[in-house]
Amino acid sequence: MTSGKDPNRPSVLGGPTIILVQPQLGENIGACARAMLNCGLTELRLVKPRDGWPNEKAVAAASGADPVLDGAKLYDTTAEAVADLNVVFATTVRTRGMIQEFITPRVAATELRAHFDAGHKTGVLFGPERTGLVNDDLTLAEKLITVPLNPSFSSLNLAQAVLLIGYEWFQTGETPPDRVLHTGQTRPATKAELLNFFEHLEGDLDRTGFFTTPEKRPSMVRTLRNAIERMQMTEQEVRTFHGVIAALTGRRKGEA
Template sequence: MTSGKDPNRPSILGGPTIVLVEPQLGENIGACARAMLNCGLTELRLVRPRDGWPNEKAQAAASGADLVLDGVRLFDSTADAVADLEVVFATTVRTRGMIQEFVTPRLAAERMRAHYAAGHKVGVLFGPERTGLVNDDLTLAETLITVPLNPSFSSLNLAQAVLLIGYEWFQTGDVPPAELLHTGQTRPATKAELVNFFEHVEGALDRTGFFTSPEKRPSMVRTLRNAFERMRMTEQEVRTFHGVIAALTGKRKGDP
């Protein structure tokens, strides 16, 4: 397919941040950048790319999507990559036993558009080509995206997945945003604020002996984090829960 660049046509840019976790090939990163710019998406973050960054093969595969590649940001962990985001979706083929909400790309795009229109920072996580996202990465998202395809052959390559989500996002451009929960004078909590709260809760539970089995602790932690993620807490609610945990684990009034 020939280049679709046309300097005489206006660019339609802006949208959710795309986060590729441990992408394996530079060519795949470049193809994702191309798919992103097709759909007006420009912010790409990479978590521990296997072949390092920058990558010449990515430049070649991007077919001129330099606007995306020039702005790539690198991160050491998925949590760091989404720390400043307020709403995160994650793509997965398998449910992996997670108790989270699963939506189609179309419904996810409508929700992204509504959040974006409200000024919220939105991101979408994509996992490594061979394995997909691990459970600990999935717990950083409120909502999981799964694509209804042929059950006997449902795998997509990384760029296909990015293009599919990006296309659905782009198609919502003329759709009025759906209503969002009114949060008053506060805002949705960022992922950094939520992770800090999770660690506060888990530390308190460790001190009280809640986790009686070291082997079961990781799955119990994921269950707790998923439950709090589904609440979609605001920054004010997170601060309130910090106070609740401190009150439950600290000294009570009248204690010596």
């Protein structure tokens, strides 16, 4: 296959941010950057890459996708990496028994395009090569992307997964989306706003004794967060729910 580089042809850039969580090899990061630029994606975020950053092996594997690597941003936690985003999808091979909406890359790309065209900041999470994303990271996403492949051999390497999502994204640019999220005078809540709301809700639930069995608290918190993420709340709705919780806890204190 030829190099595919033609400086005389216009670039088609822009799209969801790609977030690699604890990637293990610099070569894999570079291959992901190459796959991203193939599909016009340029925003790369890295959460605690195992072999450090910057990484010379990533540059070699990127095969010229240096703009993606040069602009990559480094984060300590997944929550920090998605804090400013309005819409986040995550990739996973297994359903893990989670109560969550699972969609294909094609459906995900169509929905991401609708959000992107509406001016919302979007992102897609990819987990470590061997283990994938942990459940706490998956709860940061509204929806989970699974790739329908041979059930007996469905594993992909990291760059393959990024390329599949990126390709479907790129194809959506050829036709207008069928679905657009209308948010009126407000906007979709950022992940930072949602995480702040989760802390408010979970803190009050702790104080009222809702979590009666300590060892079950993590799974109950994930269930609550998954349910709320599926709502795709706006910034105004988050503020309203803050007020609802404050009113309920205030009334309870007044009655005591």
